[in-house]
Amino acid sequence: MIVYLGLGSNLGDREANLREARERIASLGLKITRESSVYETEPVGFRDQPWFLNQVIEVDTSGVRFVRIASEVDSYNEDLLEASALLDALLEIERVMGRQRAFTNGPRVIDIDLLLYGDRVFYQTEEKEPPRLIVPHPRMHLRRFVLEPLCEIEPDAIHPSLDKTCRQLLDDLDDLSVTRLFARSEK
Numbered sequence: 001m002i003v004y005l006g007l008g009s010n011l012g013d014r015e016a017n018l019r020e021a022r023e024r025i026a027s028l029g030l031k032i033t034r035e036s037s038v039y040e041t042e043p044v045g046f047r048d049q050p051w052f053l054n055q056v057i058e059v060d061t062s063g064v065r066f067v068r069i070a071s072e073v074d075s076y077n078e079d080l081l082e083a084s085a086l087l088d089a090l091l092e093i094e095r096v097m098g099r100q101r102a103f104t105n106g107p108r109v110i111d112i113d114l115l116l117y118g119d120r121v122f123y124q125t126e127e128k129e130p131p132r133l134i135v136p137h138p139r140m141h142l143r144r145f146v147l148e149p150l151c152e153i154e155p156d157a158i159h160p161s162l163d164k165t166c167r168q169l170l171d172d173l174d175d176l177s178v179t180r181l182f183a184r185s186e187k
């Protein structure tokens with residue numbers, strides 16, 4: 001399965017944080033097939049914080065099996081189980097790297113978002129909790145800092161819920177936040 005992940009950091013050595021996140025993702029046995037350039041972006045939501053470095057990577061999950069205990073709700077859907085387990089692994093990378101979730105849109109050492117999981121659409125709810133796994137990412141189509149780097153590596157990727165390419169979403173975007181090239185991709 002081809003998936004797209006959004007990476008972001010605005011605390012500490014932002015470049016090193018992105019590099020470490022990519023290394024940790026690869027250490028899961030996932031193959032990073034393409035990387036966007038790194039973009040420096042102004043904060044969205046909570047604005048009184050350092051600017052971010054953002055990047056999108058394309059990852060091939062073929063041959064990698066993640067283990068997750070199936071609940072009665074999601075046990076019928078193997079792709080959902082795999083995507084949920086992948087999300088758990090990504091959240092663990094964030095935790096190990098020092099991510100603290102003090103408040104929504106706050107500063108972070110690392111943020112790893114599951115943007116697209118092939119052409120799948122998931123909305124997984126957990127009892128007594130807000131939804132955990134929503135794919136495509138519920139705000140990716142509203143964010144320049146996601147769409148710019150995603151369009152760099154795959155402008156024709158289809159947002160399966162909106163049935164538009166990422167290029168169309170970027171062209172239609174109202175987000176005027178600053179997204180500027182920081183470092184060109186080496187891949």
